[in-house]
Amino acid sequence: MQEIRAYIITIGDEILYGQIVDTNAQWMSALLDESGIKTIRRLTIGDDKSEILSAFDEAEKDSDLVLITGGLGPTPDDLTKPCLAEYFNDKLEMREEALNDLSELFKRLDRELSPLNEKQAELPTRAKYLKNDMGTAPGIWMESKKNTVFVSMPGVPYEMKFLMKERVLPEVKKRFMPTSIVHRRINTVGIGESWLHEIIGEKEKALPSHIRLAYLPSPGIVKLRFTGKGEDKPKLIEEVNKTVDEFKPLIEKYIYGYDDEKLEEAIGRVLKFKGKTIATAESCTGGKLAHKITSVPGSSEYFLGSVVSYSNDVKINVLGVKKETIEKEGAVSEDTVKQMAVGARKLLKTDIAISTSGIAGPGGGSKEKPVGTIWLGYADDNQVVAKKINLGKDRAMNIEYTTIAALNLLKKHIM
Missing domain, CATH: 3.30.70.2860 (Alpha-Beta Plaits)
Incomplete structure (x- = not known):
């Protein structure tokens, strides 16, 4: 067995401009890793001939396997096939097998095969044809004099994934013996x-x-x-x-x-095992805590509901937080989150409740309570507790971290 080094090249102006997110490279890296193949670099380049040829040259020097996605369409801006032909000192020819498969596909779709579409069946003469059952652009397998394997696939994710699983990876495993x-x-x-x-x-x-x-x-x-x-x-x-x-x-x-278990999944597993139910009372997290918990399949067995008490009126009139507590200590305080948790538990008739209240930012802070001041509450049959955490000034990060901290507080009390 040997260590196989892979280089992934993504081609397309639309990805460089941020119009499309490249999920292909991440997915391929994960699949290669499962197969014992190490991804050494991922490169995104535009629809530019000189850049594509330069990328091919760089990849061949460092890797055993070069995986390319994008640029296989029939229009003039799709340059991958011409560049492969030039890089390998080859030429494009109409491949009869590919043309027959393409004709059959268009017949099944009840569509006319135009001369432009026929160009999809043009491949470098020395290329191995990889049939694409999910689309019109075939995969291309070529090997350099240095024994580096180049594989070109469409950029459409479901087409690329089919080719990787059904055509490319089996051939790679035959060609190499990965560690x-x-x-x-x-x-x-x-x-x-x-x-x-x-x-x-x-x-x-x-x-x-x-x-x-x-x-x-x-x-x-x-x-x-x-x-x-x-x-x-x-x-x-x-x-x-x-x-x-x-x-x-x-x-x-x-x-x-x-391994792949998420915090909310682990908590759900324990709640189901113990037969406990839970509710949330959220202010600064705006329902994100409930969303995390309910993202787990089967969470209806233990999660009964949530109150997003963003205003003080809802804290007082729905959750039963004392008005004098809000007036004296503020919405972001130990007593407030305790009363929010108790109120949610009582209102929704659950065994456990978690509450959050804080100043997520970027405004709303004070000298006494700066942006990032967060209180978490927990209530069950035996105890009502609160915890204060101090975060930064980024609103999105504060909401995310508060959600995780609330789940961690729950974990400590139930696990």
């Missing part, structure tokens, strides 16, 4: 990347050379990805799982799940 790659993740919440490193840093140094640890931070959450590489996949899986088990006791109180 096995195994990933496991420990998902943590409520602790920063640097603090995690302080706890597990010494153990990380003792990892064997074929197993590596990466820290993957996002707002409020840090995922620890353990990656093992080797030839014996069953043995590698066993080694990586054992490594994860050795790290778990060091950071157990911060762990909410593993």
